[in-house]
Amino acid sequence: MKKLFTSSAIFMLALVASAQDMTTTSTKAVVDNTEYNKWSIELNGGLNKPIRTMTAGYTTGPVNFFHGDLGARYMFSPKFGLKLDFGYDKFQEGDDTPQFESTYLRTDLQAVINLSRALNFETWTNTIGLLVHGGFGVSQLTSENGFNGEDYMGNGIIGLTGQLRLSDRIALTGDLTGIVNAKQNFNFDGMRAAGPSTVDGMLLNASIGLTFYLGKNKLHADWVGEADKYNDLEKRVSFIETGLLDTDKDGVADLYDLEPNSIAGVAVNTKGQSIDTNQNGVPDELESYLDKTYGQSGKAATTNNTVEDLINKGYVNVYFDFNSSKPTNASLPGVGFLVKYLKENPSKNADIVGYADEIGNSSYNTELSRKRAEAVKQIATSSGIDASRLNVIANGEDASVNKDSKDARQIVRRVSFQVK
Structure with a gap:
């Protein structure tokens, strides 16, 4: 029993130490279509009887510390969840009682039921919670003035925890817990052997x-209600609806389109990329048209002029998510x-x-547009273009589209180019 008690306590402490790391390195946890945190650390202090x-x-x-x-958890x-916890209680004499001092240690594995979620508290509050917890564990009793050594026993535990949400990271709690010991050989005061019954000591905390x-x-799971599930589902449906749009009209939905700014009317592959067999930067279909129209002798010059024209007229852009300076993949x-x-x-x-x-804010958006241009410049210089050939311009807000349209705003969150 002593080895079991010690091993359980060590395991609980190791679990506490590793919980933060596990939450920050794991992949996203998604249950019931809602992303939330699962781990928590609980620290309590108070009275016993x-x-x-x-x-x-x-x-x-009447009021006994500690x-x-x-x-x-x-x-x-x-x-529903599980928690492993370690408890400490000290017992001392009251008024007109012989002096004694005993220490009670326990460790328990408990099931946790979130009554506030089961009873849909979120329909009337998002700051008050209620947990029920209960389980089994092992205990140790020692005494300064009574028996020598340690008394080891099993225990059952059940309790009720009220929660007051202070922030997304912290909750204030109040807990009332009852503990029943089995095979307790000595009294809590340590003065003499306990009775022969199987269920002996009872303790309130x-x-x-x-x-x-x-x-x-x-959010943590404690505060995720039905409304959060519906909101998350709505976001996912909206994402799918938006992803099924075909912004550049190439026949490939934006969700699967790796080249969302392909030239209108030019053939693309199944991933929405313009087909460019000879990898010269000009789609095959456009190159074939130029060849037929201008002839082979004028092809190179005309192709370069046409490519430059496409760039300068805004057919080639880099796009960004809302409030982001990182280009979308x-x-x-x-x-x-x-x-x-x-x-x-090389002369361009x-x-x-x-x-x-x-x-x-307009000034913020101007700075954001500069950061976006700088990010694209960094990619270009990392790809072998000398920085002296690239000039960053922050044009700020593009007011050419309806600002109330989510899809239209996506189009203007961009970086474009002017070749000269």
């Missing part, structure tokens, strides 16, 4: 404490288009022109 298994004439005070416990869903939520998501071919042209035309330079939509 032994109810039975005390020697006649020995009592603790109780403390530390636990690590993992929620499998917003309604009342405490207040703090719960610290761990993880990279906004799908629009990186736009940078490649410019890089390829500048490498084949380019202005890299950044834009933002109209949402937010």
Whole structure:
């Protein structure tokens, strides 16, 4: 029993130490279509009161300090989880009682039921919660004035925890817990052997404490309700609806389109990329048209002029998500288009022109447009273009589209180019 108690306590402490790392390095946890944090650390302190298994004439005070416990909890869903916790209680004599001092240690594995989610508290509050916890564990009793050595026993535990949400990361808690010991050989005061019954000592703990939520998501499972599931589902449906749009009208939905700014009317592959067999930066269909129209002798000059014209007229762009200065992966071919042209035309330079939509402060958006242009310039220089050939321009907000349209705003969050 002693080895089991010690091993359980060590395991609980190791679990506490590793919980933060596990939450920050794991992939996204998605249950019931809602992303939330699952780990929490619980720290409590308060009072205790032994109810039975005390020697006649020995009592603790009406308010007996000290109780403390530390636990690590993992929620499998917003309604159910497990926690492993370690508890400490000290018992001392009350008034007109012979002197004694005993220490009670325990460790327990408990199931946790989130009553506030089961009863849909979110329909009337998002700051008050209620947990029920219960399980089994092992305990140890030692005494300064009574028996020598340690008394080891099993225990059952059940409790009720009220929660007051202070922030997305911290909750204030109040807990009332009852513990029943099995095969307790000595009284809590340590003065004499307990009775022969199987179920002996009973103990009440009342405490207040703090719960610290761990993880990279906004909410912990304790506070995820049905409304959050519906909101998340709505976002996913919106993402699918938006992804099924075909912005550049090439027959490939934006969700699967690796080249969302392909030239209208030019054939593309199944990934929305313009077909360019000889990798000269000009789509095959456009190149064939130029060849037929201008003849082979004028092809090179005309092709270069046409490519430059396409770039300068805004057919080649790099796009960005809202409030981001990092190009979307799908629009990186736009940078490649410019890089390829500048490498084949070493006498040419380019202005890299950044834009933002109209949402937010104008001065902030101007700076954001500059950061976007700088990010594209960095990619181009990393691809072999000398920085002296590239000039960054921050054009700020593009007011040419309806600012109330989400899809239109996506089009103007861009970087375009001017070759000269």
